[in-house]
Amino acid sequence: MGGISFSIESGRTLAVVGESGCGKSTLARMVTLIEKPDGGTLYLDGVDAVDTPAAEKKRLRRTVQLVFQNPYGSLNPRKTIGAILEDPLIVNMDLPKSQRRLRVAEMLERVGLGAEHARRYPHMFSGGQRQRIAIARALMLQPKLLVADEPVSALDVSVQAQVLNLLLDLQEKFRLAYMFISHDLAVVRYVAHDVLVMYLGLAVEHGARDMIFGKPLHPYTQVLLASTPSLGGAAQRRQKVKGEVPSPLDVPKGCVFSTRCPYVTDLCRKERPPLRPVSARLVACHYAEQFVNGGMGSHAVAVAATP
Numbered sequence: 001m002g003g004i005s006f007s008i009e010s011g012r013t014l015a016v017v018g019e020s021g022c023g024k025s026t027l028a029r030m031v032t033l034i035e036k037p038d039g040g041t042l043y044l045d046g047v048d049a050v051d052t053p054a055a056e057k058k059r060l061r062r063t064v065q066l067v068f069q070n071p072y073g074s075l076n077p078r079k080t081i082g083a084i085l086e087d088p089l090i091v092n093m094d095l096p097k098s099q100r101r102l103r104v105a106e107m108l109e110r111v112g113l114g115a116e117h118a119r120r121y122p123h124m125f126s127g128g129q130r131q132r133i134a135i136a137r138a139l140m141l142q143p144k145l146l147v148a149d150e151p152v153s154a155l156d157v158s159v160q161a162q163v164l165n166l167l168l169d170l171q172e173k174f175r176l177a178y179m180f181i182s183h184d185l186a187v188v189r190y191v192a193h194d195v196l197v198m199y200l201g202l203a204v205e206h207g208a209r210d211m212i213f214g215k216p217l218h219p220y221t222q223v224l225l226a227s228t229p230s231l232g233g234a235a236q237r238r239q240k241v242k243g244e245v246p247s248p249l250d251v252p253k254g255c256v257f258s259t260r261c262p263y264v265t266d267l268c269r270k271e272r273p274p275l276r277p278v279s280a281r282l283v284a285c286h287y288a289e290q291f292v293n294g295g296m297g298s299h300a301v302a303v304a305a306t307p
Contacts, residue, residue, distance in 0.1 A: 004203050005275075006196055008145065011171060013178040015192035015209070017185065017224065021245055023201040024181045028147050031179060032066045033057065045144060062092055065138035069150035071130035075122040081108075081133055082118030088140045107136045110173075111166060128159035132166065139170065147179045152187060164191055185228045189213055197221045200248060200256040207281025217278060217288045219261045255286070263287065 004027060008014045016024050029035040030042065033049060042049045044060045052060070068074040075084055085104045089095055095103075105115035111132040122130055131151060138146055148167070152160040168191065171178060182188050188195060188209075195212040197205040197220065205218040216222045243260045252258050258268040267286055278288040285291075 008177040010175045012193045015188040018198035022198040062141045064145040065143040067148045111136045
């Protein structure tokens with residue numbers, strides 16, 4: 001993975017989007033220090049988290065926590081909810097048992113559950129309640145960054161909004177920074193401040209949410225947004241992308257999207273475009289400026305005949 005660069009400030013949400021296999025979850029594991037990057041730098045709380053002593057890395061791990069996709073598989077079925085929430089405190093902090101239990105009760109209240117739930121087991125809760133418990137566990141160490149990897153995709157649609165609103169309330173209360181990984185663009189539009197679009201392990205477009213959704217400049221971003229169903233109004237023009245995502249072991253020489261892009265040229269096949277500033281965001285496309293002015297125009301007609 002390379003070509004990914006971003007920062008997340010307190011109280012803001014960066015959404016990372018892209019097709020399955022584009023590298024979203026790998027990026028999450030690197031940010032949470034589960035995997036070590038092959039190169040580059042990673043700063044957490046202003047400290048280099050890659051080349052740092054073990055004691056400092058342990059402290060940094062407390063500043064960033066992960067909420068997993070599946071609330072049914074991320075909680076130990078043999079432990080009570082109280083024990084699950086106490087585990088991070090036992091491992092990372094020297095607190096007496098009475099104080100740990102008090103913090104468990106407080107955190108359960110903050111996620112909309114009662115202190116009495118601490119004595120129950122995961123199978124006694126619904127999916128939405130389990131995800132609330134998973135969020136509570138992630139917040140036990142008072143992190144500054146929360147990485148949410150598809151946190152509502154396994155939940156019923158009727159429950160998703162409740163969990164999303166909880167995350168937004170907690171962000172406002174604790175000034176949390178979120179890295180929100182999702183393939184659901186409707187969810188992303190609801191929660192994100194900024195959006196990072198990934199393809200084959202690279203960033204292809206990165207900017208403010210309203211900019212990305214209002215006028216996407218990279219062809220891949222355009223395809224992603226055009227594939228999102230909409231309710232009511234005029235029928236949305238749907239773009240189709242041909243072919244399959246190339247193997248990450250055999251990345252195209254030029255633009256990583258060149259094998260599927262409807263506007264591909266010889267330049268795209270030969271030279272990889274840098275991620276550069278265009279119209280108040282970063283775009284990795286040789287022809288991004290032409291999309292600012294309303295599309296590829298006559299160029300698109302010429303490209304259509306390209307085999």
